Amino acid sequence: xxxxxxxxxxxxxxxxxxxxxxxxxxxxxxxxxxxxxxxxxxxxxxxxxxxxxxxxxxxxxxxxxxxxxxxxxxxxxxxxxxxxxxxxxxxxxxxxxxxxxxxxxxxxxxxxxxxxxxxxxxxxxxxxxxxxxxxxxxxxxxxxxxxxxxxxxxxxxxxxxxxxxxxxxxxxxxxxxxxxxxxxxxxxxxxxxxxxxxxxxxxxxxxxxxxxxxxxxxxxxxxxxxxxxxxxxxxxxxxxxxxxxxxxxxxxxxxxxxxxxxxxxxxxxxxxxxxxxxxxxxxxxxxxxxxxxxxxxxxxxxxxxxxxxxxxxxxxxxxxxxxxxxxxxxxxxxxxxxxxxxxxxxxxxxxxxxxxxxxxxxxxxxxxxxxxxxxxxxxxxxxxxxxxxxxxxxxxxxxxxxxxxxxxxxxxxxxxxxxxxxxxxxxxxxxxxxxxxxxxxxxxxxxxxxxxxxxxxxxxxxxxxxxxxxxxxxxxxxxxxxxxxxxxxxxxxxxxxxxxxxxxxxxxxxxxxxxxxxxxxxxxxxxxxxxxxxxxxxxxxxxxxxxxxxxxxxxxxxxxxxxxxxxxxxxxxxxxxxxxxxxxxxxxxxxxxxxxxxxxxxxx
Numbered sequence: 126x127x128x129x130x131x132x133x134x135x136x137x138x139x140x141x142x143x144x145x146x147x148x149x150x151x152x153x154x155x156x157x158x159x160x161x162x163x164x165x166x167x168x169x170x171x172x173x174x175x176x177x178x179x180x181x182x183x184x185x186x187x188x189x190x191x192x193x194x195x196x197x198x199x200x201x202x203x204x205x206x207x208x209x210x211x212x213x214x215x216x217x218x219x220x221x222x223x224x225x226x227x228x229x230x231x232x233x234x235x236x237x238x239x240x241x242x243x244x245x246x247x248x249x250x251x252x253x254x255x256x257x258x259x260x261x262x263x264x265x266x267x268x269x270x271x272x273x274x275x276x277x278x279x280x281x282x283x284x285x286x287x288x289x290x291x292x293x294x295x296x297x298x299x300x301x302x303x304x305x306x307x308x309x310x311x312x313x314x315x316x317x318x319x320x321x322x323x324x325x326x327x328x329x330x331x332x333x334x335x336x337x338x339x340x341x342x343x344x345x346x347x348x349x350x351x352x353x354x355x356x357x358x359x360x361x362x363x364x365x366x367x368x369x370x371x372x373x374x375x376x377x378x379x380x381x382x383x384x385x386x387x388x389x390x391x392x393x394x395x396x397x398x399x400x401x402x403x404x405x406x407x408x409x410x411x412x413x414x415x416x417x418x419x420x421x422x423x424x425x426x427x428x429x430x431x432x433x434x435x436x437x438x439x440x441x442x443x444x445x446x447x448x449x450x451x452x453x454x455x456x457x458x459x460x461x462x463x464x465x466x467x468x469x470x471x472x473x474x475x476x477x478x479x480x481x482x483x484x485x486x487x488x489x490x491x492x493x494x495x496x497x498x499x500x501x502x503x504x505x506x507x508x509x510x511x512x513x514x515x516x517x518x519x520x521x522x523x524x525x526x527x528x529x530x531x532x533x534x535x536x537x538x539x540x541x542x543x544x545x546x547x548x549x550x551x552x553x554x555x556x557x558x559x560x561x562x563x564x565x566x567x568x569x570x571x572x573x574x575x576x577x578x579x580x581x582x583x584x585x586x587x588x589x590x591x592x593x594x595x596x597x598x599x600x601x602x603x604x605x606x607x608x609x610x611x612x613x614x615x616x617x618x619x620x621x622x623x624x625x626x627x628x629x630x631x632x633x634x635x636x637x638x639x640x641x642x643x644x645x646x647x648x649x650x651x652x653x654x655x656x657x658x659x660x661x662x663x664x665x666x667x668x669x670x671x672x673x674x675x676x677x678x679x680x681x682x683x684x685x686x687x688x689x690x691x692x693x694x695x696x697x698x699x700x701x702x703x704x705x706x707x708x709x710x711x712x713x714x715x716x717x718x719x720x721x722x723x724x725x726x727x728x729x
Contacts, residue, residue: 167661177638181634183611186697188623191619200688209628219236240639241643304440389454390452
């Protein structure tokens with residue numbers, strides 16, 4: 126629904142990602158705090174505070190563990206990481222300031238809302254800000270390198286390797302730039318074109334960036350091949366480095382490490398001269414030099430494509446293109462291709478999702494600069510899909526025990542799914558997209574119903590077992606609103622886009638405070654109450670300190686490991702969250718906010 130609204134009103138992608146998509150991402154927390162207006166409870170605040178810790182430690186930790194070996198240790202852009210960390214710390218400090226006296230005034234609520242505007246503005250103009258800093262940095266680096274050159278001319282002449290940082294691989298290859306410009310206007314899918322691409326994985330956190338990238342891709346008889354090479358133009362390097370879609374490749378099969386895009390739906394693989402996946406060779410330490418397991422298809426299933434001879438376009442043999450991995454999307458996984466009803470330069474590919482954690486469907490949204498290019502691609506894809514259906518006469522695979530268990534789970538969810546499907550118009554259907562106001566209102570209504578159910582369930586647990594609402598918010602409500610994002614983070618991590626999961630987890634924490642709390646509190650203080658209202662949170666100081674303390678491992682590991690997160694840090698983050706839960710439960714059982722230390726009141 127939010128995407129349809131963005132397209133209808135022509136909202137830029139970066140603005141939509143920082144506003145509408147962020148609002149949809151923080152919808153459950155927003156609904157819980159909106160319910161608290163009419164049903165006073167601290168569960169909404171607890172869900173936000175507990176969700177801060179959960180998102181930072183669990184989502185980032187599990188995403189690191191699911192990342193393929195070729196991308197580890199995970200390199201993250203300094204600007205975007207410290208931008209989100211800085212705003213996260215500011216949001217926690219403001220939250221403590223707002224709640225410390227147990228009342229919410231209009232000034233406090235609007236201060237939080239102003240923080241949302243400031244953060245959104247910073248995200249929207251991040252490219253311009255980073256470019257301004259990079260220009261000054263480039264001048265300093267150039268002058269420093271000139272002085273170093275004068276002092277070490279002999280070493281330069283002897284070709285002594287002075288080492289390289291993670292940005293040194295971004296050399297300019299004129300042939301790659303020329304091929305890229307040619308592909309921008311190429312209307313032959315088998316020769317390859319540069320298209321704008323965005324993936325909709327139908328997850329509230331992973332779709333919040335709403336980011337579009339330009340990718341080179343070409344079509345052959347059995348698959349769509351997408352290059353992970355980023356735009357080779359020098360002026361695009363710094364802008365692209367801000368994108369959480371980029372990953373740093375540590376693979377040993379390549380002669381050079383470099384930044385490139387992650388996969389759209391599958392994990393990229395390195396191809397041979399014939400355009401088919403290379404064999405995976407085990408290294409001396411027992412690990413794979415190649416890539417990890419693809420998201421949608423096992424590597425063996427991709428090798429079946431080798432039996433079909435195919436030609437490669439000239440661009441494939443160009444330096445830069447042949448050195449980067451390629452993503453293979455088999456045509457048998459593309460369910461159908463549809464034109465966009467909004468204009469004549471967009472079309473969508475609906476890809477079957479074999480990993481059900483993100484649902485059964487992933488939509489790849491592609492746009493072309495010209496109508497003729499769009500017509501050529503749609504016609505070619507549909508023709509090859511038709512031919513693929515004629516050749517594919519294999520019987521469907523037998524259902525596994527996991528599939529049968531999921532059918533039982535779907536059967537239990539059927540009543541809710543039935544009512545939701547009948548009350549919310551399907552925005553994937555172009556014929557129903559004019560009903561986007563109805564879809565938005567009904568989505569918010571169902572979200573409010575589910576939030577009210579969570580509040581009622583927590584009230585019942587509090588009445589039956591005596592567990593405080595604050596602890597229930599920190600644990601059950603927080604995990605319940607954020608736990609689905611764990612699976613989505615792991616799935617996009619398998620594609621190599623772990624940096625997206627990290628950025629979205631930190632960004633969601635910021636908007637949890639600036640939107641999920643600020644909007645209901647502003648409405649209540651300005652329009653409903655007309656002044657301050659009570660909002661007492663027990664043990665507020667320990668809770669806010671826990672938010673800051675649990676962020677410390679992430680920042681320390683990132684700083685000490687050269688702006689990267691190694692795989693072992695994933696275990697560290699999960700262990701830290703386990704310690705946090707133990708401390709939270711210990712404080713509740715002992716009624717001591719500084720447990721395991723003794724409380725003066727308890728000893729007295």
